[in-house]
Amino acid sequence: MTAATANGNHAIEDPVVTKVQDASPIQESTLFEELYHMQCFRTGEFFLKSGQMTPIYIDLRRIMSSPRVLRMAAQAMCDKILSSNIKFDYVVGVPYAALPLATLVSDILNVPMLMKRKEAKAYGTKQLIEGVYQPGGTVLLVEDVVTSGESIRETAEAIRKENLKVTDAIAVLDRQQGAVCNLAEDNLNFLRYYDEISSFLTMEGVLDGLITKNEMTEERKRQIIEHLAKPF
Numbered sequence: 204m205t206a207a208t209a210n211g212n213h214a215i216e217d218p219v220v221t222k223v224q225d226a227s228p229i230q231e232s233t234l235f236e237e238l239y240h241m242q243c244f245r246t247g248e249f250f251l252k253s254g255q256m257t258p259i260y261i262d263l264r265r266i267m268s269s270p271r272v273l274r275m276a277a278q279a280m281c282d283k284i285l286s287s288n289i290k291f292d293y294v295v296g297v298p299y300a301a302l303p304l305a306t307l308v309s310d311i312l313n314v315p316m317l318m319k320r321k322e323a324k325a326y327g328t329k330q331l332i333e334g335v336y337q338p339g340g341t342v343l344l345v346e347d348v349v350t351s352g353e354s355i356r357e358t359a360e361a362i363r364k365e366n367l368k369v370t371d372a373i374a375v376l377d378r379q380q381g382a383v384c385n386l387a388e389d390n391l392n393f394l395r396y397y398d399e400i401s402s403f404l405t406m407e408g409v410l411d412g413l414i415t416k417n418e419m420t421e422e423r424k425r426q427i428i429e430h431l432a433k434p435f
């Protein structure tokens with residue numbers, strides 16, 4: 204049950220269920236259910252950073268309003284990071300939406316966090332990268348939703364200018380619109396939470412999940428996939 208709030212959104216009941224970090228690895232279906240409950244999947248007409256119209260918008264910014272779901276998503280990323288055996292000295296969230304996730308990943312893994320600003324300030328230290336770091340260190344980039352991978356690339360570029368290395372990036376959800384190839388061109392290894400193409404945490408998986416909720420038809424899914432395959 205939901206209640207209307209002043210900004211037109213709905214307050215979401217958020218029952219405390221389990222402590223996630225003590226549990227076995229988080230299942231993609233569990234995370235899908237939580238994101239669905241948080242109303243992260245919106246159908247309609249929305250525009251992406253690239254300017255492309257999308258008939259489905261995935262808004263993971265909403266999960267910061269539930270510490271439990273935010274932690275679950277961060278823990279899912281940490282499961283993937285640990286199983287991938289990648290090495291890094293710092294965690295950086297791609298601004299802004301991924302900053303809460305990156306903060307929790309840093310906390311769970313006990314790895315220092317840095318912050319990349321979208322724009323340098325005109326006062327204070329005027330730094331684009333905030334935090335304490337040693338040149339030569341390696342950064343893991345944390346993203347919420349990846350579309351083209353451009354935001355990850357921009358963040359990696361700014362970090363590399365500070366003589367830090369960036370070889371890996373991870374996202375909760377891949378919209379499957381070319382990021383894997385685009386990032387490989389920039390020597391970035393892109394990890395999704397799950398690699399299987401049928402995973403819930405890909406665009407195709409989300410659409411399949413919405414079909415099981417009777418909020419999508421197979422025909423509409425086909426149309427959306429076709430639309431999203433068009434060049435930006």
Ligand SMILES: O=P(O)(O)OC[C@H]1O[C@H](OP(=O)(O)OP(=O)(O)O)[C@H](O)[C@@H]1O
Nearest residue numbers: 252298299300348349350351352353354
């Ligand atoms: O892979 P891309 O094509 O770059 O698209 C993905 C990016 O778009 C969204 O951020 P947005 O630009 O909306 O900014 P925000 O995080 O500040 O909300 C999202 O949080 C990613 O960072």
